[in-house]
Amino acid sequence: MIGFGGVGAGRRQALHWTVSGTVLLALLAPMGVAPMARAADGAAPADQPISDVLVTGERVGGTQRALDEKRESTAVTSVMSAEEIAQHPGGNIVDIITHLPGLSAFSDMGLGQAATGEQEYVSIRGIDSSYNAYTLNGVRVPAADANSRALSLKMVAPYGIQAVTVNKTPNVDMDGDSIGGTIDIRTPSAFDFIGPMTKVTMQGDYSDLASKTGADFMGGGGQIETAQRFANNIGLYATGYFTRKNTAGETVEATGYGPTLASEATQTDFTKVHGLSAAGVRYDYYEDEITRYGGNFTLDKQDQDQRYYILGSYSKYQVKGTDTQHSINGGQVCYYCNGTTFSEQGILPGTYFQLRDQNEELLTTKIGGRNVWDRLTADYDFSYGYSRIERPNYVEGSAYGAVDTTGTTSFDLSDPAATKVTYGTSADKAYALSQTSDRLWKFQGSDSAQENTMYSGKVNLNYSVHQGILDNIRGGLSLSRSDRYQYQHQFFGNNGDNFVILDSSGAVRPYYNPAGPTVQALAGRNLSSFLDGTYAGQFRVLDRSTYENGALPYKYTSQYGLDPSTGQATGNPGAYTYNDYIRNTVYGTEDIYAAYVEANFQYRDLRATVGMRYEDTDFASRQWQVDGDGGAWKTSSNHYGEVLPSLILTYRPDDAFVYRAAVRQSFSRPAFGLIASPVTISRNDVTGQINGISQGNPNLKPSEATNYDLSAEYYGPDQMVVEVNAYYKSIRDFIYAASSSGAAPSANVATANNGGIVVSEYENGGNADLMGLTLDARRKLTELPGVWGGFGLGGSVTVQHSSADSRRPDHFGRDTWLPRAPELMYNVDLFYEKDGLKADLSFQYTGLQLVGLTSNNLDTYLQPVKSLDFSVSYPFAGVTVTLAAKNLTDNVQFYKTLGKTTQYLGTQDGGGNGSYVETGRFITLTAAYQF
Numbered sequence: 051m052i053g054f055g056g057v058g059a060g061r062r063q064a065l066h067w068t069v070s071g072t073v074l075l076a077l078l079a080p081m082g083v084a085p086m087a088r089a090a091d092g093a094a095p096a097d098q099p100i101s102d103v104l105v106t107g108e109r110v111g112g113t114q115r116a117l118d119e120k121r122e123s124t125a126v127t128s129v130m131s132a133e134e135i136a137q138h139p140g141g142n143i144v145d146i147i148t149h150l151p152g153l154s155a156f157s158d159m160g161l162g163q164a165a166t167g168e169q170e171y172v173s174i175r176g177i178d179s180s181y182n183a184y185t186l187n188g189v190r191v192p193a194a195d196a197n198s199r200a201l202s203l204k205m206v207a208p209y210g211i212q213a214v215t216v217n218k219t220p221n222v223d224m225d226g227d228s229i230g231g232t233i234d235i236r237t238p239s240a241f242d243f244i245g246p247m248t249k250v251t252m253q254g255d256y257s258d259l260a261s262k263t264g265a266d267f268m269g270g271g272g273q274i275e276t277a278q279r280f281a282n283n284i285g286l287y288a289t290g291y292f293t294r295k296n297t298a299g300e301t302v303e304a305t306g307y308g309p310t311l312a313s314e315a316t317q318t319d320f321t322k323v324h325g326l327s328a329a330g331v332r333y334d335y336y337e338d339e340i341t342r343y344g345g346n347f348t349l350d351k352q353d354q355d356q357r358y359y360i361l362g363s364y365s366k367y368q369v370k371g372t373d374t375q376h377s378i379n380g381g382q383v384c385y386y387c388n389g390t391t392f393s394e395q396g397i398l399p400g401t402y403f404q405l406r407d408q409n410e411e412l413l414t415t416k417i418g419g420r421n422v423w424d425r426l427t428a429d430y431d432f433s434y435g436y437s438r439i440e441r442p443n444y445v446e447g448s449a450y451g452a453v454d455t456t457g458t459t460s461f462d463l464s465d466p467a468a469t470k471v472t473y474g475t476s477a478d479k480a481y482a483l484s485q486t487s488d489r490l491w492k493f494q495g496s497d498s499a500q501e502n503t504m505y506s507g508k509v510n511l512n513y514s515v516h517q518g519i520l521d522n523i524r525g526g527l528s529l530s531r532s533d534r535y536q537y538q539h540q541f542f543g544n545n546g547d548n549f550v551i552l553d554s555s556g557a558v559r560p561y562y563n564p565a566g567p568t569v570q571a572l573a574g575r576n577l578s579s580f581l582d583g584t585y586a587g588q589f590r591v592l593d594r595s596t597y598e599n600g601a602l603p604y605k606y607t608s609q610y611g612l613d614p615s616t617g618q619a620t621g622n623p624g625a626y627t628y629n630d631y632i633r634n635t636v637y638g639t640e641d642i643y644a645a646y647v648e649a650n651f652q653y654r655d656l657r658a659t660v661g662m663r664y665e666d667t668d669f670a671s672r673q674w675q676v677d678g679d680g681g682a683w684k685t686s687s688n689h690y691g692e693v694l695p696s697l698i699l700t701y702r703p704d705d706a707f708v709y710r711a712a713v714r715q716s717f718s719r720p721a722f723g724l725i726a727s728p729v730t731i732s733r734n735d736v737t738g739q740i741n742g743i744s745q746g747n748p749n750l751k752p753s754e755a756t757n758y759d760l761s762a763e764y765y766g767p768d769q770m771v772v773e774v775n776a777y778y779k780s781i782r783d784f785i786y787a788a789s790s791s792g793a794a795p796s797a798n799v800a801t802a803n804n805g806g807i808v809v810s811e812y813e814n815g816g817n818a819d820l821m822g823l824t825l826d827a828r829r830k831l832t833e834l835p836g837v838w839g840g841f842g843l844g845g846s847v848t849v850q851h852s853s854a855d856s857r858r859p860d861h862f863g864r865d866t867w868l869p870r871a872p873e874l875m876y877n878v879d880l881f882y883e884k885d886g887l888k889a890d891l892s893f894q895y896t897g898l899q900l901v902g903l904t905s906n907n908l909d910t911y912l913q914p915v916k917s918l919d920f921s922v923s924y925p926f927a928g929v930t931v932t933l934a935a936k937n938l939t940d941n942v943q944f945y946k947t948l949g950k951t952t953q954y955l956g957t958q959d960g961g962g963n964g965s966y967v968e969t970g971r972f973i974t975l976t977a978a979y980q981f
Contacts, residue, residue, distance in 0.1 A: 116213055117769055124659050124698055125219040126710055126761050126775060128152070132238070135208050136932070137890055137921055141255075141295060141340070141972070143206040143235070144169040145936070147214045151826035151846030152775070154875050154896045156912070157944065159962030161441075162373060162406045163204065164944035165299030165336035167257070167937070167969030170204045174218060175777060175822060176850055176871030177230035181718045181753070183220070185234045186363060186414050190225060192504035194410070194437040196536050196636070196723030199227075202439075205367030205410045207342045209251075209273045210289035212238040218775070219698060219712040219759045222646040222661030223510060223526055226694040229716045229755040229781065237363060239348040240277040240285025248276040249980040253293060259970025260298035263577055265337050269295030283352055290345035297338045297972075299943070300581045301964025302466050304955045305330035305379055307948065320906040326954060328461040330379035330398075331469060333585045334963045335577070336406065338371035355422040362415040371406035374574075374591045375963055378471060378482045380459030397457035397478060398562070401449040401488045401569050402963075403592050412437045425514040432507045440499035445541075445601045447494070449569055450561050451487035454478065463955040466945070466966035469584050483587030490566025491559070492548040493601040495541035498634075506530035521657070524648040531641050534671075534722055538634035541605035543626040545633060545676075549601065572596050581968065606631065629681045638671035638726045656701050663694040667719060671726030673746070677733075684729055686748040692717045706766065712759040720750040720785055724812040742808040751814050755781040768830040775824040784818040784854055786869055786903065815856045818868055822850025830883070840884025847876035860905045872897035872914075889922040898950060902959060910956055913945035929979045936972040943969045 116131040128150040138146045145168060148155040154176070155169035163170045171179040179200040184191045193201045217224065218231040225232065255269035271293030279285045309317055310325040317323050343366050350359035377400040418431025458474035459482070473479040481487055508528030515522055540546030550558045553565035573593035580589040608625040648661035670687040696714035727746035734741055756779070763773040828844035852868040867873075874897035882889040894917045902910040918939045923932035937943075944967035946956030956965030 113769055117765065117771060119213075119215070120771075121708060121763065121765055123217075124657070124700055125217050125221055125712065126759055127218065128216045130214045132212055135211055135214070137888060137923065138892070138919070138934075141166075141168045141207075141293075142170075142204050142342075143208050143211070143214065144172055144203045146208055147216070147233075148172060148894065149877055149879070149892060150214075150216055151773075151877075152218065152824045152848050152875070153216065154870075154872065156870065156896075156899070157204075158901075159301075159944060159946075159964050159967065160959070161408060162299075162336055162338075162371065162962060162964075164967050165301060165334075165373075165964060165969060166297045166338050166340060166369070166371075167299065167943060167972055168204060168297075168340075170202050171200050172203060172233060173870050174216060174230040174233070175824075175848065176820065176852065176868065176875070177779070178868070178870040179230070180721065181229040183225040183228040183232040185225070185232060187236055187361060187416060188234060189414060189416050189431070189433040189435065190504065190506060190530065191412065191414065192435040192437045192502040192532060194439045194500045194502045196500050196534065196721065196727075198721050198723075199719060202410060205342065205344075205365045205412055206235065207291055207293060207344070207365065209291040210237055210275060210346050210363075212236045212242055218777070219710070219714060219757070220716075221659065221698070222648050222663040222694065222696045222714075223524065226644070226663050226665045226692060226716055227718050227752075229718050229753065229757070229779065237346045237348060237361065238277065238287050239350055239359070239361075240279050240287045241350070241352060242287075243277045246278050247980060248274070249978060250274050251976055251978040253974060253976045255293075255295040256973040257295070257297050257970060258973070259300070259968065260296050260337070262970070263298050263300075263335070263580075264575065265298045266296040266339065267298075269293070269340075271342075284350070285352070286347070286349050288345065288347040290343075292341075292343040294339065294341045297336075297340065297969060299334075299336035299338075299964070299967055299969045301334040301336070301967045302463070302469055302581065302584065302955070303332050303334075303946075303963065303965035304328045304461070304463050304957050305332055305377060306957055307954060318906055320908045320948075328463050328955070330377060330459075331461055331463060331471065332375055332377040332402075332958075332963060333580060333589065334373055334375045335580065335589065335591055336371060336373050336964075337591070338369050338406065341368040341370075342366065356420065358419040360415070360417045362413075364413050365411065367408075367410040369406065369408040371408070372592070372594050373402075373404040373406050373963060374589075375402040375404075376400070376585070376587075376589060377402065378459065378461075380457070380461070395458075396453045396455040397459055397482050398453050399451040399482050399484075399487045401590075401592075402446070403448075403597055404446045404963075405444060405594055405597060407442060407444070409440045409442065410438065425516075427512040427514075428509065429512075430507075430509040433505075435504040435506070436501070438499060438501040440497075442497055443495065443598070443602060444498065445493060445495040445597045447490065447597045447600065448492055448561065449488040449490045449566065449572075450564055451481070451489070452562055454481050457481060464953055466955050467581065467584065467942075467968075471586065479586070485570035485588065485590055486568045488569045489564040490551055490569075490572065490596075490600075491561045491564035492550045493597060494546055494548060495601045495605060496538050496546055497541075497605075498536075498538035500536040501534070503533040504530055519651045519653045521650040521652040524646075524650070524661075526646055528644045529642065531639060534636070534638040534640065534726075536634075536636050536723070537632075539606070539631050540633075541601060543608060543630050545630055549604065551600075627679065629676060629679060632674050633676045633681060633730075634674070634728045636671060636673040636723075636726055636728060638669060638722060640667065640669040640722065642667050655703050656699065659696070659698040659700070661696045663696070664691060665694065665717075666691045667752075669722070669725065669748075671722075671746075671748070673726055673728050675729035675731065677731040686726060686746070688725065688748045690752065692752065692754070706764060708761075708763040708765075710759065710761045710763075712757070714757050716755050716757060718753045718755075718785070720752060720812075724785070725750050740807050742810065744810045747811040747813060750785070750812060751783045753781055753783050753785050753814070755779050766829070768832050770829045772827045772829075773825075775826075776822070777824075778821040779819065781818040781820070781854075782816075783814040784816065784868075786815055786854075786856060813857070815854060815858075818852065818854035820850060820852040820868055820871060822848055824848040828879075837884060840882045840887070842879075842881045842883065844879035844881065845877060847874075849874055856903055858903060860907070861903060864907075866903065866909060867900040869900050869902070872899045887922070887924050889920075891918075891920050893918050901946065904948070908948040908954065910959060911947055911950050913942075913947055913952060915943070915945070916941045928981075929977050932974075932976045932978075934974045934976075936974075937969070938971060940968070940971055943967045 260267035273291035275289035346363035457478035510526035826846035830842040921934035
């Protein structure tokens with residue numbers, strides 16, 4: 051850094067301190083804190099006590115290194131070190147890094163992830179996670195989910211990680227499809243440690259809700275890592291881990307709503323009625339066994355002017371889960387039989403079961419190097435990545451009772467933790483809750499998977515000019531190819547139609563008159579209580595064996611029953627064809643070519659980074675087109691380019707303060723499943739003419755954004771930091787991508803009548819805006835006497851406002867929020883660090899979020915989510931023991947409503963069951979020994 055000198059410097063410093071002091075006086079003055087100057091090499095000045103003692107085998111720097119990286123960065127960043135990761139409780143990395151300012155976490159119920167008690171996706175400044183770029187050691191991570199660009203981080207365990215860096219104003223050398231920002235997870239090398247090291251960590255897990263409901267509630271695992279050096283310039287780091295935990299979740303949701311007044315029964319705009327009444331209620335119980343295993347390694351050779359390395363990472367996430375549901379449907383009950391829809395007044399009880407097994411895996415490898423020739427530096431690498439999401443043997447089954455046409459019910463679901471169902475008579479209640487009312491009716495099933503294989507290569511050149519104000523020039527090229535494949539193979543004919551249990555005569559019975567055994571006779575167990583007595587009956591949790599044995603032996607085969615009226619063989623559901631098997635299959639490729647150039651100018655304490663990036667995207671796909679009982683392959687493709695200029699200004703008047711300003715252009719590609727999805731053609735049964743087509747839209751435009759950022763940062767003694775960030779994003783052609791649940795977002799589907807043919811495909815939304823302010827501070831209270839000097843305070847708050855035009859006909863003229871963009875997020879930390887004892891008590895709050903648009907104008911929202919977490923660690927005889935507790939106050943994990951208030955509980959969305967989800971508390975005990 052070039053400093054000011056002479057009298058001018060004094061005047062500039064006086065002005066600088068006047069402005070900065072106004073912001074920081076309230077925090078600094080009462081505590082008598084003065085800014086701490088630092089030596090040029092980053093070491094503490096001579097008049098400051100040394101607060102850190104380096105021990106052989108420990109990581110270099112730790113928290114201070116993360117702060118230094120943040121301070122020296124060109125862009126606005128947040129960095130979490132390995133030490134901080136170890137201190138916070140969490141089953142995966144998402145639960146941990148959302149303690150960073152401006153970040154929030156979420157899980158959807160489309161695949162039941164929220165019911166595990168773990169988060170899955172990370173949002174930066176309230177932008178949906180599909181608008182982030184994700185890298186591992188600087189290499190783009192391939193996302194397998196075809197229906198979202200979001201990367202599920204649930205498979206990433208908090209082991210073998212050196213640091214996580216969140217970049218909120220990425221440079222042009224980073225991926226340009228990053229409207230939200232970039233998240234880079236870095237694994238260690240042997241040179242990140244002072245000397246040789248081997249560490250063994252053992253872990254035990256406890257779930258109190260699983261314990262309370264009689265499920266398996268214990269878990270555990272461990273990790274071993276080692277860092278070794280050879281001949282001083284060759285290093286090897288390697289780690290491996292395995293964990294297994296058991297969880298339980300209790301959920302409730304509404305089956306649907308309709309106008310309360312009969313005079314308003316035909317009103318479809320629910321904002322114009324006097325009130326809504328629930329048609330019924332569903333209660334679900336989830337059991338999950340979660341297994342994670344994997345590891346990473348780094349082998350590198352480092353000399354003064356060169357470095358060569360090879361590294362790899364593998365992670366596997368497996369869930370063996372079940373979902374048991376009991377429902378009560380009342381009022382006007384509708385059912386379908388022989389092509390006719392019937393409607394009766396009464397009570398229809400129901401039972402539903404799903405196998406919720408999931409597997410996800412991620413593999414990345416990278417080989418590269420760095421060479422320095424005087425003023426020229428070259429970085430280059432080649433990488434391979436593979437990711438896969440699969441749902442093997444996804445089996446579901448339903449049981450129903452006959453409609454009790456004389457029964458009456460009403461539902462009050464405004465308090466999901468204490469739902470109220472009122473029955474006309476005690477007999478109505480007994481029928482609705484009896485385990486002998488429902489009989490098993492049918493099975494369904496499928497195997498599905500999505501995978502992405504990515505090959506990437508890049509080279510970066512940096513030339514140090516040091517002439518006048520021009521400091522250096524950088525440039526680079528990169529290319530990548532993604533090979534994508536997805537399928538969903540239905541088990542039974544007619545696109546996975548119901549495989550119905552036949553009666554003794556071989557007849558296929560309708561669901562309101564099933565022939566199978568009663569729920570009471572099915573294998574399972576009874577809960578002593580469900581949601582603290584919310585379910586008034588005895589809740590029976592069913593065993594997976596009934597459904598595996600009922601469906602799996604018959605998958606991909608033709609099964610037949612007898613039509614009782616004719617005695618002839620009839621399909622149940624019918625002959626299994628190639629069309630049934632292949633109908634949801636898509637192949638695709640996506641080639642991305644990128645180039646950038648950047649110049650850095652330094653004038654005294656002001657640094658200007660000016661850059662331009664260009665990204666060219668070329669994709670092609672081949673998807674199965676279903677046309678009646680047959681089909682054929684159909685191809686599609688598109689090509690587009692994005693020009694992405696960027697300007698970042700950094701002002702460093704001294705080592706304590708950093709000011710930044712940035713304006714940049716970014717974009718986000720449409721999810722691959724929106725541009726390349728299976729095609730279905732429907733025809734008139736009599737004439738054979740085409741009635742409608744449902745398909746992806748290869749002409750979807752990428753969302754484009756202009757981003758503005760301003761920030762001020764202060765770095766004081768004892769790892770103190772205070773920062774203020776203001777930001778504004780103007781987005782065009784926004785794509786409503788809030789659904790990250792395995793189902794495509796519903797808000798983008800548009801229909802058009804083209805010559806009598808109704809075409810349904812995805813389309814872009816209109817313009818969107820997001821503006822916000824983040825305040826973040828952390829300070830150790832070292833001036834307090836004795837043991838009190840180990841305490842410290844930290845916290846951040848983000849307030850923001852968003853608006854978006856969906857361009858949906860049923861939302862014409864009405865702006866909404868951006869999906870996943872809460873207006874308020876904050877976290878508060880009370881921590882303690884002294885004499886080896888470390889403790890942290892943290893509270894996180896994420897405010898109201900929009901998650902989906904509806905045709906009835908009562909859009910779906912997530913109610914605020916809160917979590918109070920605690921951890922404490924202390925070394926005993928060389929063993930560091932850590933006790934961590936998550937969700938101490940037993941807050942709700944997921945709470946979806948229709949509308950912004952809690953008046954109307956949410957309904958089923960994206961294939962998931964449960965709009966109000968409780969998962970209880972989680973306790974983890976770890977012991978780590980390093981030698």
